[in-house]
Amino acid sequence: xxxxxxxxxxxxxxxxxxxxxxxxxxxxxxxxxxxxxxxxxxxxxxxxxxxxxxxxxxxxxxxxxxxxxxxxxxxxxxxxxxxxxxxxxxxxxxxxxxxxxxxxxxxxxxxxxxxxxxxxxxxxxxxxxxxxxxxxxxxxxxxxxxxxxxxxxxxxxxxxxxxxxxxxxxxxxxxxxxxxxxxxxxxxxxxxxxxxxxxxxxxxxxxxxxxxxxxxxxxxxxxxxxxxxxxxxxxxxxxxxxxxxxxxxxxxxxxxxxxxxxxxxxxxxxxxxxxxxxxxxxxxxxxxxxxxxxxxxxxxxxxxxxxxxxxxxxxxxxxxxxxxxxxxxxxxxxxxxxxxxxxxxxxxxxxxxxxxxxxxxxxxxxxxxxxxxxxxxxxxxxxxxxxxxxxxxxxxxxxxxxxxxxxxxxxxxxxxxxxxxxxxxxxxxxxxxxxx
Amino acid sequence: xxxxxxxxxxxxxxxxxxxxxxxxxxxxxxxxxxxxxxxxxxxxxxxxxxxxxxxxxxxxxxxxxxxxxxxxxxxxxxxxxxxxxxxxxxxxxxxxxxxxxxxxxxxxxxxxxxxxxxxxxxxxxxxxxxxxxxxxxxxxxxxxxxxxxxxxxxxxxxxxxxxxxxxxxxxxxxxxxxxxxxxxxxxxxxxxxxxxxxxxxxxxxxxxxxxxxxxxxxxxxxx
Amino acid sequence: xxxxxxxxxxxxxxxxxxxxxxxxxxxxxxxxxxxxxxxxxxxxxxxxxxxxxxxxxxxxxxxxxxxxxxxxxxxxxxxxxxxxxxxxxxxxxxxxxxxxxxxxxxxxxxxxxxxxxxxxxxxxxxxxxxxxxxxxxxxxxxxxxxxxx
Numbered sequence: 163x164x165x166x167x168x169x170x171x172x173x174x175x176x177x178x179x180x181x182x183x184x185x186x187x188x189x190x191x192x193x194x195x196x197x198x199x200x201x202x203x204x205x206x207x208x209x210x211x212x213x214x215x216x217x218x219x220x221x222x223x224x225x226x227x228x229x230x231x232x233x234x235x236x237x238x239x240x241x242x243x244x245x246x247x248x249x250x251x252x253x254x255x256x257x258x259x260x261x262x263x264x265x266x267x268x269x270x271x272x273x274x275x276x277x278x279x280x281x282x283x284x285x286x287x288x289x290x291x292x293x294x295x296x297x298x299x300x301x302x303x304x305x306x307x308x309x310x311x312x313x314x315x316x317x318x319x320x321x322x323x324x325x326x327x328x329x330x331x332x333x334x335x336x337x338x339x340x341x342x343x344x345x346x347x348x349x350x351x352x353x354x355x356x357x358x359x360x361x362x363x364x365x366x367x368x369x370x371x372x373x374x375x376x377x378x379x380x381x382x383x384x385x386x387x388x389x390x391x392x393x394x395x396x397x398x399x400x401x402x403x404x405x406x407x408x409x410x411x412x413x414x415x416x417x418x419x420x421x422x423x424x425x426x427x428x429x430x431x432x433x434x435x436x437x438x439x440x441x442x443x444x445x446x447x448x449x450x451x452x453x454x455x456x457x458x459x460x461x462x463x464x465x466x467x468x469x470x471x472x473x474x475x476x477x478x479x480x481x482x483x484x485x486x487x488x489x490x491x492x493x494x495x496x497x498x499x500x501x502x503x504x505x506x507x508x509x510x511x512x513x514x515x516x517x518x519x520x521x522x523x524x525x526x527x528x529x530x531x532x533x534x535x536x537x538x539x540x541x542x543x544x545x546x547x548x549x550x551x552x553x554x555x556x557x558x559x560x561x562x563x564x565x566x567x568x569x570x571x572x573x574x575x576x577x578x579x580x581x582x583x584x585x586x587x588x589x590x591x592x593x594x595x596x597x598x
Numbered sequence: 599x600x601x602x603x604x605x606x607x608x609x610x611x612x613x614x615x616x617x618x619x620x621x622x623x624x625x626x627x628x629x630x631x632x633x634x635x636x637x638x639x640x641x642x643x644x645x646x647x648x649x650x651x652x653x654x655x656x657x658x659x660x661x662x663x664x665x666x667x668x669x670x671x672x673x674x675x676x677x678x679x680x681x682x683x684x685x686x687x688x689x690x691x692x693x694x695x696x697x698x699x700x701x702x703x704x705x706x707x708x709x710x711x712x713x714x715x716x717x718x719x720x721x722x723x724x725x726x727x728x729x730x731x732x733x734x735x736x737x738x739x740x741x742x743x744x745x746x747x748x749x750x751x752x753x754x755x756x757x758x759x760x761x762x763x764x765x766x767x768x769x770x771x772x773x774x775x776x777x778x779x780x781x782x783x784x785x786x787x788x789x790x791x792x793x794x795x796x797x798x799x800x801x802x803x804x805x806x807x808x809x810x811x812x813x814x815x816x817x818x819x820x821x
Numbered sequence: 822x823x824x825x826x827x828x829x830x831x832x833x834x835x836x837x838x839x840x841x842x843x844x845x846x847x848x849x850x851x852x853x854x855x856x857x858x859x860x861x862x863x864x865x866x867x868x869x870x871x872x873x874x875x876x877x878x879x880x881x882x883x884x885x886x887x888x889x890x891x892x893x894x895x896x897x898x899x900x901x902x903x904x905x906x907x908x909x910x911x912x913x914x915x916x917x918x919x920x921x922x923x924x925x926x927x928x929x930x931x932x933x934x935x936x937x938x939x940x941x942x943x944x945x946x947x948x949x950x951x952x953x954x955x956x957x958x959x960x961x962x963x964x965x966x967x968x969x970x
Contacts, residue, residue, distance in 0.1 A: 163818045165785050166806050173778040173807065181775075185808050186658070186695075188771045193694035196732050201690060202723040208967050213902035223884060230881040230910065233874055234917050242920045245927035252931075349662050386874040 211426045218305065224312030229393075231305075235296040236392060237385040240373060243288035247373075250288070254281030267469060274518055275462030282517030282528065283454055283510050286370035291443045293366060294335065298438040302430035306331065311424065317400065326356035330399060333363025334392070335442050337557045340365075341564055351413050355406055357564055358574050359399040361553035364392050366446065367509040371548045374513050378529040379538040387542065391549050398550065398581065449508060457504060457511045461518045465500075478519065492547065492586045493540035502547070508554050539593030543586040551582035599647040600759040601676070605669055605700070606684030607693050608655035611712045614742040615684055616652045619752065643752040646759075651678065657692075659699045661812040673705050674797060679759040681705040682751070687717040687724045687739070697733065698769055704798040708754050709737040710747070768800065779803045791820035834963055835901065839893035841956050842904045845911075846886030848952065852945040853879030868943045879946065882910045898967065904960060908953045915950020922947075 174181050218224060258277030261269040300306055310327040317327060326347060332340035341360050347353040364372075372391050376384035406413050465478035473479055474496075481503065482496030489499050501515035520531040536544065552575060553561060562571040604619075606612045616624075620639025627636045637652040653672060654665035661667055673681060683700055685693040700707050711726055730737035736754045740747025770776055782803035786794060794802065794817065805813035855869050856876030864871070885907040892900025922942035929937040 163814075163821050166782055166817070166821065169778050169781050169785075170807055170809070173774060176774060181807050182809050185771060185775070185804065188775070189695055189698050189769075190691075192769045193698055194691050196694055196729070197691040199732060200725045200729045202725065203721055208898070210964075213899065213905060216899050216902040217885065217906040220888075223881075223888060226881045226884065227906070227910070230878040231913070233878055234913055238917055238920065242924045245924050245931060245933070248928065248931050248933050382870070382872070386872075389874060 209426075214427055215308065215424070218308045219311055221315075224308075225316065228309045228312060231300065232392065233389050235293065235300070236389045238296050239289045239293035239369070240376075240385045240388050243292045244377075246288040247285045250285045251282070254278075254285070257281070267466065270466055271459075271462055274466070275458050279458035279462060279514045279518040280450065280455055283370060283458075283514045284450055286373060286510070286513070287443070287446060287450075289369055289373055290366045290446050291439055293369065294439045294442045295435065297334065298435040298442075299430050301438070302428065302434055304425050304427040307424050326352060326403075329356055330360060330363050330396070333360050333365055335366055336445060337361050337363065337365050337553060338560050341557065341560050344564065351415055354565060354570065355403050355413055357561060358406060358570065358577075359403045361557055361561075361574065361578060362395050362399040362402065362550060364395040364549055365509070367449075367554065368548055370510055370513040372545050374516065374529065375532065375536075375541045375545050378533045379536070379541045387545070391545055394546060394585075395549055398585070402577070402581070446510075449510070453508050454510055454514060457507055458514055458518065461500075461504060461511070461515055465519055473519065491590075492543055492583070493537070493590055494544060494547075495535055497535065498544060502551065505548065506552050506555060508556070509548065512548055539590060539597060542593070543589040546589055547582045547586040549582075550578055550585060552578055599649055600679040600756070602648050602650045602680045602682060602755055602759075603653050603672060603676075603678040604650060604682050604684065605653045605673075605696070606655060606710075606712075607657055607686060607689075607696060610655070610684045610686040610689075610693065611742040612652065612655060612684050615682075615710060615712065615740075615748070615751075616650065618742060618745060618748045619648075619650050641752075644756055646756050648755065656696065658696060659703070661810050667812070670703075673700070673703055679706060680708055680755050682708050682710055682755065684710045684712050687711050687714050688720055688722065690717075690724065701733070701735070701769065702798070702801050702804060704801065706758055707733075707735045708751070708758050709733065709735055710742075710751050711737055711739045712742050714739050714747075715741045715744075771804075775807070778807060782806055785821060786817070789821045794820055831963075831966060832896075834959075834966075835893050835898065838901060838904050838956075838960070838963065839890045842886045842893065842907065843890035845907065845949075845953055845956070846883045846890060849879050849883035849886060849911075849949060852949065853877070853883055856945070868940050869945055870941070875944075875946070878914060879949075882907060882914065882949075885910060901960075901963065901967070904956070905964070908957055908960060911950045911953035914946040915954075918942075918944045918946045 170181060177184060218227060220227075254277045258273040258281070261272040300309075310331065313327045326344070329340050329344045329347075337360050340363065341357050344353050344356045344360070347356060368391075369388070372388045373384075376387040380387040408414070461478065463477075464481070465473060465476050467476060474483070478500050479496065482500040485499035485503060486494075486496040489502070494502070497516070497519050500519065501512045504515055505512040516532060517528055520528050532541075552558075558571065558575070561574055562568065565571060602619075604612055604616055616637065616639065620641050623641060624637055624639035627638070639650045639652075641648050641650065651672065653669040656663075656666045656669050659666050659670040661670075672678070681700055683697050685697060697707065697709060709729070711724060711729065714724065717724055724739070726737045726739045736758060738747055738751045738754050740751060742748070771779070779800065783799050786799060786802055802813060802817065806817060852869060853876045856872045856879060858876075859866075859869065859871035860873045860876075885903050889900050889903025889907060892903065894900075922944075925934060925942060926937060928934040
């Protein structure tokens with residue numbers, strides 16, 4: 163066996179390449195040679211698929227085009243949905259005012275809990291549906307597998323498995339099906355890494371948080387600020403995957419080479435795009451009817467009782483003040499602490515919490531109220547923190563189910579908390595140097 | 599009775615061919631130890647009884663994925679009389695990769711060149727005769743969705759199972775690698791192990807150079 | 822003889838696309854640079870906004886057109902693919918900013934925005950897209966001749 167290993171190493175050194183890659187490559191060459199000799203093209207003809215692939219898979223231009231298209235997608239989801247959100251918000255405001263002044267618990271429950279909390283989250287149905295609509299167009303046209311292909315070249319060089327990009331991309335919608343989709347990855351190690359970093363891909367539940375804060379602080383740059391969160395998520399996912407691969411003994415090794423099918427491009431049909439949008443968006447509505455509704459009730463109760471006490475003296479206030487010292491270094495106040503605490507149930511609850519807390523406190527415009535409690539730097543840090551800090555409860559469950567191990571599940575939670583804290587602290591430190 | 603295994607990339611019409619070959623005479627079980635479906639069917643052609651096993655759809659035969667291991671172990675350990683490799687004519691290059699791996703395993707391969715209609719509609723013409731010559735194995739063009747070529751495929755299976763002489767075509771990896779393969783082969787045959795002689799020598803050598811974990815574990819018991 | 826003349830006609834057409842693509846690429850590059858530089862310099866003159874990310878997107882479109890011009894001038898027919906994708910990207914960004922302009926107008930009507938400047942809404946992405954769209958019918962005809970569509 164020693165001798166065989168020696169022969170292998172000698173050969174590998176002589177050829178300057180890994181035999182695990184080189185031998186299959188030679189086989190592909192042979193296959194290509196045979197296929198060329200057996201194939202005749204009846205007519206020399208350019209197909210539209212050939213042409214589009216020539217550009218979308220271009221060595222230098224492939225990734226920039228992908229990023230530009232993603233930027234367009236997020237601009238679309240944010241900027242174009244704005245007036246619709248304003249209209250729905252006004253509708254909920256009107257509904258809330260029907261109960262009159264919020265002086266009794268019941269009136270307060272209606273105005274602050276239901277309309278101010280749940281209603282405030284429901285407003286974000288527009289950016290979420292717009293995002294899914296744009297992604298469905300890219301998917302149905304056949305572009306997404308190309309995006310995976312160009313990213314694969316980059317990721318393989320970084321030591322990541324290319325097939326993990328599609329599950330990562332799916333994470334933009336929801337991490338739950340995305341983690342289930344990692345089953346397409348054959349190699350256990352590649353799969354585990356993809357599961358661990360998947361929550362870093364910014365799912366649509368985090369979009370409301372970005373939209374709220376970016377709208378309040380970044381004005382004309384709101385779209386760019388939101389886009390930056392998605393890019394930050396991708397970059398961190400790649401970095402973390404690389405780090406795990408290099409440092410954790412169970413995950414060490416090289417990614418397996420893979421074959422990706424590139425289907426021909428198709429003109430997307432409106433019917434299929436709308437169907438996909440609806441199927442994915444309806445998950446948000448179901449969530450609103452269940453966990454977000456329950457969350458709104460619980461948060462309203464916590465922030466309204468003991469009845470008549472000032473907000474800071476309610477149960478929510480006590481909880482927030484207990485957590486605040488942990489987050490003080492990042493510039494987050496006790497309300498942000500409460501929001502993050504309950505955000506573990508579902509990340510939309512972060513926004514719901516702001517709606518209810520400020521509503522109970524009696525502040526009218528939530529965006530203005532948020533702006534009074536944060537600076538642009540802490541808001542950006544808060545967005546990043548929300549992006550990274552924890553997988554939501556449902557994602558936590560699916561990580562446990564798919565890895566089959568508590569150890570890896572808790573590891574995912576621990577590293578994300580630490581990473582979120584580190585990134586937010588870096589943003590705050592950097593921000594305070596640049597803007598004093 | 600001759601034992602036939604069906605193999606091919608995913609989405610090449612393997613199931614359709616399996617159904618054509620076996621008709622209603624199939625039963626479904628699981629591969630031992632894993633929850634991958636195992637389909638077996640029977641048929642009689644020209645008075646010869648055949649048992650057809652449907653192997654999982656795979657792109658290659660590494661030790662990395664359960665599907666690929668099932669397929670590989672079946673061919674290596676059970677040594678079916680004929681391995682029918684279903685090749686998508688409209689995607690020849692990628693499909694031939696698996697064919698080359700099967701030839702390395704020294705399986706008794708019959709190529710079913712399926713989806714000839716798709717290739718034609720994409721403007722390609724595939725020369726089955728040339729392919730057969732280059733690979734050194736029988737090649738049967740078919741369009742499984744229309745049932746074309748199935749009878750010819752059955753003929754080819756029976757012929758291949760009864761044929762004594764086998765043409766051997768080895769595909770080279772280039773001088774340096776071939777040299778290393780020879781040296782590994784020499785080390786292996788020096789061991790004189792009974793157990794190892796059950797496997798194709800050249801295949802063992804190639805897998806060892808590629809660093810295949812399973813073959814390494816197997817060989818290290820004897821060398 | 823007949824066939825050769827047709828071929829040279831096609832070649833001439835491809836050269837035409839090379840020129841058109843180069844001009845569009847230069848225009849996109851100039852405005853992209855302007856949008857990025859105005860952020861760094863802290864100035865902007867309407868309707869060219871100071872928008873770094875938007876400017877970078879314009880530069881991607883510019884690179885697409887310029888690569889197309891380069892390949893076509895080298896006599897590579899496949900270079901026309903860049904022109905096709907360039908026009909498509911131009912259309913995507915043009916449409917995006919038209920939609921955003923409509924959204925801004927709606928916000929104004931709803932009383933959520935204090936002012937609405939038509940000049941500021943007519944971003945370069947929109948009029949550049951119109952220029953690129955002018956090439957579309959010719960492109961379509963050329964692709965038919967190449968039998969790609």
